[in-house]
Amino acid sequence: MKEQSTDPTRRGFLDVFIGICSAIMGAFVAIPGLMYLWPAAKGGAGEEVEVKGAKNLSAGESNILQVKGKAVLVVRTNSGFEAYSAICPHLGCLVKWEGVKREFLCPCHAAVFDSKGQVLSGPSPGPLSPYKVKEVGEKVFVSAV
Amino acid sequence: MNAPGWMQRYLNSRYNMEVANTFVDKQMHKRLPPHTGWLHIFGSLSLLLFISQTITGILLLIYYRPTPDEAHESIKYITTQAHFGWLYRQVHAWGATLMILGLTLHMIRTYFMGSYKKPRELTWITGVMIFVLTTVFGFTGYLLPWNQIAFWATTVGTESAAKVPYIGGWLQYSLRGGDAVTGETLSRFFVVHVIILPWVLTGLIAVHLFLMRATNLATMERVGEEKKTPEECGIPFFPVHVAKEGVIAVLLIAVLVTLSVLSPWEIGLPADPLNTPPHIKPEWYFLPSYQLLKYFQGPYGAFMGIIACSVPFGLLLLWPMLDRGKERHPRKRPLAVGLGLIGLIGALSLGYLGHVSGLEKSYFGARYHFSEKGWPTRVADDAPPADNGGH
Structure with missing residues (x-):
């Protein structure tokens, strides 16, 4: 009976070589495909959005707008303007500003936040993120912190 | 059941049709176990619904436009202007719900009759995969009308994906095609709903049917002791079982049309990304998971909730490997039957609580x-x- 050789054979080498080449070729095809699926970022980092009709808001009133595609609530306080993310950290519904109670309320699962965006009650795992507010004359601008 | 004579002559003069004829004959006249009855039609029912969904889906595609500006308007057009558009839209929407109901009943029947046991483990596993993919079908299709409920249910659903540890943010960003639900999300869901899932599901159903035919329907005998059904005892697939399926097909069409007329799905208001309506809830088949997630709070709550929601599906998928007992009869499998009942009652209770919560x-x-x-x-x-x- 012929003893089987443990040395690499030409066929074995070719099998491994073809396997490695196929994997490299596969990666060349797959990587651009996966990158294509990854969404390209939109909007600049420091994008500032003007709050339309900001000066017409009375103290305790709010306005909602989008900054880089994300909803932001701008609230007029006695001392100026404050802005917080309107996206509830629980499951992404938009919170509403309750001017009388001075609280943010999520209509989906009843999370409640105080006027500084801190959790008062409900299922939210964290506070509402603050946004930067800049007043230039009669105009008010909001941008991400 | 044979092809017309002229067609047979045409084909026979060109191809060796004997192999195909023998295969078709064998499949059509296959003898099913004597206990095969009306409880065994839920699989065929789900298949009929899948066919109905494919046909009505293609018809809806003729007028549907998958962009935020046009999606809602095109659904309005289908419902109010296109000839019988209202019917196809309603049959498609109700068909989705009934397909999930049909698959659920099919799985319940298979589970309690112990039909998932050797040698049918892979048939069960492909079945669970079909069920899960059908719910994904429902989830992706739900967004397409681009109305308020659809938009916010998708926002909440994709936000849940972000709670998956380590890859959550990446998963959510990829699903949405960005930070929020936008036109990019609609395009992605559209592609998954009308191109990817139909083909994947068609392949899985083909494998499921092949495996089911290869091992025949399970009897109630112990694993390894199943006897081949004798010709005189078995129920002929054609015409007896096929006739039952025919009855079910007719009833199904009647039920679909009745529901479409008496309880139509609303078009709803167009999606408004700056206004969340109150009491957003997912479709009924997601209610148990939706409710279960609420009981897990705190920093690791969402993570634990996702684990709690995933465990039942993992158990279902691996169940044939976990339950290796030889008995199939429900009375001789108290543990499996007990667990099954607890799971069913738990899902129904959570679903009901999810339905009434906040109301x-x-x-x-x-x-x-x-x-x-x-x-x-x-x-x-x-x-x-x-x-x-x-x-």
Whole structure:
């Protein structure tokens, strides 16, 4: 009976070589495909959005707008303007500003936040993120912190 | 069942049709186990619904436009202008719900009759995969009308994906095609709903049917002791079982049309990304998971909730490997049957609590408000009625 050789054979080498080449070729095809699926970022980092009709808001009133595609609530306080993310950290519904109670309320699962965006009650795992507010004359601008 | 004579002659003169004829004959006249009855039609029912979904889906595609500006308008056009468009849209929407119901009943039957045991483990596993993919079908299709409920249910659903540890943010960003639900999300869901899932599901159904035919339907005998059904005892697939399926097909069409006429799905208001309507809830088949997630709070709550929601599906998928007992009869499998019943009652209870949570409901003349976790509180008789947001 012929003893089987443990040395690499030409066929074995070719099998491994073809396997490695196929994997490299596969990666060349797959990587651009996966990158294509990854969404390209939109909007600049420091994008500032003007709050339309900001000066017409009375103290305790709010306005909602989008900054880089994300909803932001701008609230007029006695001392100026404050802005917080309107996206509830629980499951992404938009919170509403309750001017009388001075609280943010999520209509989906009843999370409640105080006027500084801190959790008062409900299922939210964290506070509402603050946004930067800049007043230039009669105009008010909001941008991400 | 044979092809017309002229067609047979045409084919026979060109191809060796014997192999194909023998295969078709064998499949058509296959003998099914004697206990095969009406409980065994849920699989065929689901298949019929899949065919109906494919046909109505193709018809809807003719007028549907998958962009935020046009999606809602095109659904309006289908419903109000296109000839019989209202019917195809309703049959498609109701068909999705009935398909999931049919698959659920099919799985319940298979589970309690122990039909998933050797040698049918892979048939069961492909079945669970079909069920899960069908719910994904429902989830992706739900967004396409681009109305308020669809938009916010998708926002909440994709937000849940972000709670998956390590890859959550990446998963959510990829699903949405960005930070929020936008036109990019609609395009992605559209592609998955009309191109990817139909083909993947068609392949899985083909494998499932092949495996089912290869091992025949399970009898109630112990694993390894199944006897081949004798010709004189078995139920012929054609015409006896096929006739039952015919009855079911006719009833199904009647039910679909009746539901479409008597309980039509609303078009709803167009999606408004700056206004969340109250009491957003997912479709009924996601309600148990939706409710279960609420009981897990705190920094690791969402993570634990996702694990709790995933465990039942993992168990279902691996169940044939976990339950290796030889008995199939429900009376001889108290543990499996008990666990199955607990799972069913648990899912139904969570689903009901999910349905009533955050709403006010009346029972036996008394009004109750259900908290988000589903705990009821009696409402004073003279209190004004709460806004249930159409629920």
